[in-house]
Structures are given as structure tokens and as C-alpha cells.
Amino acid sequence: QVRLEESGGGFVQAGDSLRLSCATSGGTFRVYPMGWFRQAPGKERELVAHIAWSGTRTYYSNSVEGRFTISRDNAKNTVYLQMNSLNPEDTAVYYCAARNGGSANRDYLTPREYNFWGQGTQVTVSS
DSSP states (O other), rough: OEEEEEEOEEEEETTOOOEEEEEEEESOGOOOOOOEEEEEETTEEEEEEOOOSSOOOOEEEEBBTTTEEEETTTTTEEEEEEEEEEEEEEEEEEEEEEEESTTTSSSSOOOOOEEEEOEEEEEEEOO
């Protein structure tokens, strides 16, 4: 079975930083496009960032671009999300997602384009 497990969430103050990790197992991670999504109470799940399996192509939502950085270490089967300058609007459950194959030359931006999901990690940012 393909498993994804997020970690690194927590309760922080505005302006703080967090680094989320997503450990994967049971699949061919090196060819999986990977994404980070988040979901706040009462809202739909939304894209945060995407990274192609090559690691050279990334995409960020407008709300996080310039503050967050997605990266991956294929040797460790792990994807990361470095979150800087956090603000209360970043408060949400953050989910790691993997697509079972795909192109290294395009972005995958919607939840339905992904096949595997972690359980989520809570990020809460106080003002």
C-alpha cells in the first residue's frame, strides 16, 4: 500500500516559520508528482504547492508564493514544505498528496488529480 504521513504542524504566532514533512512508503516516489493542499474549517481543500517528480518544476498558489517553498528528496522518499512569514490566514489542516505517475512538464493543481493522501497535520497561526 502507498502511505503518506505528514508531520511538523503546530501552533505558532504570526511571523513564525514551520517546516512540514511528508514521508512516503509503498510506492515509486521518484516518479510521483507531489502536492501540498490545505483545508480550513468551512472551506474546500485548496492547492498550496506542487512539485514535479523531477524536482525542477514547482507551482505555488498566489497566497503563499514568496513565503513557502516546496522541495523533495527522492533518496529519502520525502517531500517538504518550508513555511515562512506565517499569518492567521494560513491556519488549516495541511495534506500531502501524490499522483500515481504524470508528466514532469506540467502542474497538477486540483485534488482530483491525485491518488494518494496523508491524514493531514494541523497548522494554527495566532495573530
